[in-house]
Amino acid sequence: MAEFKLIDLIRARATQARDDVVLGIGDDAALLQPPPGMQLVVAMDTLNDGVHFPPGTDPAHVGWKALAVNLSDLAAMAAEPAWCTLSLSLPDGDPAWVAGFLDGFLALASLYDVALVGGDTTRGPLSISVTVHGFVDPGRALRRDGARVGDGVWVSGTLGGAAAALGQWRAGETIAPALRERLERPRPRIALGRALAGVANACIDISDGVLADLGHVCVASGVAVRLEVDALPGREALRPHLGDDAARMLQASGGDDYELCFTAPGDADATVRAAADAAETGVEVTRVGTVVAGQGVQALDRDGRSWLPARKGHEHFVP
C-alpha cells in the first residue's frame, strides 16, 4: 500500500475527539490548544522489532505497548495525557499489519482520551516511535530529584511478570497467559500517578528494573535507598514458573514492568494508601524500602543481608 493511502488509513481510524485539537492528521503539523496556565509534559519512546518485542509479535500488542510505554512516562510525572504523534517505519506497507497495530494503539488511546494528531509513515526496518503530550499544574509534576532522606520507597502493582514471560519466550517455552499479559499489555498507571501528585516526593516508571530505575532517583536526588528485595510484590505469581532466586532476580532487575516506583514521607504511609485507594485503580501499592543518606541502591534480602544481583537492569548497548 502506498504511503499516502496508509496515512489515509490511519487518519480514518484516529477519531478520538478532543476540543483542544484544532487540526489533526493531514497537514504539515498538528495545531493544538494547550489549557491556560498548565505545563506541557512531553515524552518520546521507540520500540524496535527484535529488541523491544519478539519478531512476529501480534501487531495489536505492539501497538498497545508502543503507546503504553510512553503513557507510563506521563504517569510517572503525574500528568494527564492529551495528544500523541506516531512515526511508523515499515519494511513494506502491509495494511493488515498497520490495521492490527492500530487496533491495539487506538484501544489504549481511547482508554485515556488521547488523540493521535500526526506523525510519519516511512520505509525502513520495523520501528515505532511515539511522542506523547500531557498536562500538569505548575509545581505538581513528580520528578526524579525530589526524594528525601527518611522517605518510604514504594512500588505499584507487581514486578517480574513481564521479564518472566520474556524468559519463557527466549527459552522456547509456552508463555503463561498471566505473564504474557504483563509483557504484551502493560497498563500505564495514569490514575495512580495523578493521585500521587502532592503526596509523593519523587517518582519514576519501572522500565529497566526497579534496581536500575531507583538508581536514577538516587542520583537525581542525591540520596541512597535501602531496598528490601523480598518485599517486592508479585513473587507468588512467579513461583509456579521459577525458583525463588530466579524470581527475586527478575523482580529486582527484569525490565518492562511499567509500574511506578515512588518515594513519600516516611510518616505518610496511610496517606499514600488512601490516595492509591481513592484513585480507584485497583492497583495495590507496596512499601519496599527507605531513603537514606548516601549514594546508590542497597538491596537487602529478608534476613537483612546485602543482596547483589547478577545484573543490575536492562540497558541498551551493554552486551
Added chain:
Amino acid sequence: MAEFKLIDLIRARATQARDDVVLGIGDDAALLQPPPGMQLVVAMDTLNDGVHFPPGTDPAHVGWKALAVNLSDLAAMAAEPAWCTLSLSLPDGDPAWVAGFLDGFLALASLYDVALVGGDTTRGPLSISVTVHGFVDPGRALRRDGARVGDGVWVSGTLGGAAAALGQWRAGETIAPALRERLERPRPRIALGRALAGVANACIDISDGVLADLGHVCVASGVAVRLEVDALPGREALRPHLGDDAARMLQASGGDDYELCFTAPGDADATVRAAADAAETGVEVTRVGTVVAGQGVQALDRDGRSWLPARKGHEHFVP
C-alpha cells in the same frame, strides 16, 4: 558506550537555554511552559539509513537534516520553533557517531533557538525520529486547505538541487558541491513562513517534489493548480549537470528541496514579494502558477503544452 552514558553525552551537549523549559533531558518526561494563548504546532519525522540518506553519510549531515526536515514542517505552518525531542536508534552505541550527529543537529537547533528537551536512545537499525514543537497565534497558521481559486502559486528558493545530488550519488559520480549542500544541509524556511502568515492563503513544504506536494494542497483545498514547470526556479544551477528535460523532471518531481510552496491572492504579488524581502531571508520567491477550479495539478511547459512527468514525486512503499 552504554545507553545512560550516551544520554549523559547528549544531555551535556544540549545546552540551548530557553526560559520556557522547566525540566529538560533526564527525567521521565520534559516539563515545558507554553506561552499563554498561543497554539502549539507539532510535527514528527523520521530518517532511516539507506532510505532518507545514503549509508555512510557524515553523521553531522544526518543530524542537521533530521532536524531540518522537521523545522521545515513548522515553517510551512508559519510557526516559531521552540522545543524538540530526539529518538536515536543505533546499531551500536558509537559515541563518535553520536558526537558527529549532535554537531549538525545542535548547530541547526542553535540557529533557531530550539531546545532539545528529551527523547530516547535505543538499539536497532540506524534511525532518527524527531518531534518538533512551535507556537503560532490562533488563526495565523498556514494550512493546506486555504488555497482559493484565483490565488497565485509560489515557491521559495530553487528546486531540483537535492534530487540532482542524489542522482549523482546513485550514479557513482562525484557530487557537485553546490548540489551536495542542497541535499545535506537544507535550510528550513522559518523566517519566510512566519512572514507569510496573513499574506499567504495556503502553504506546504516541498519534501516529495512540488507536483506531489501541490497535489496535497489541491485535495485539501478542493481546487486545481496550473503549474508552469519552466518557471520553477533553479534550472540554471542544474544545467552544467543535466539536460533540460532531466532538469525539468527533477525540479517538478524530485524530493528533498524543503522549500515552501504557497498560494496567495492573485492581486497580492507585490505584497508577497515585500513580505519575503522584509523577512530578510535572502531567499527569493517565484510565482509559478495559478489556482483554478477543478481537481489536481496541471503542469504546462513554456509553450503552454501539458507536461506529464514520468513519475509524480517521491512516495514510500511505491517501487
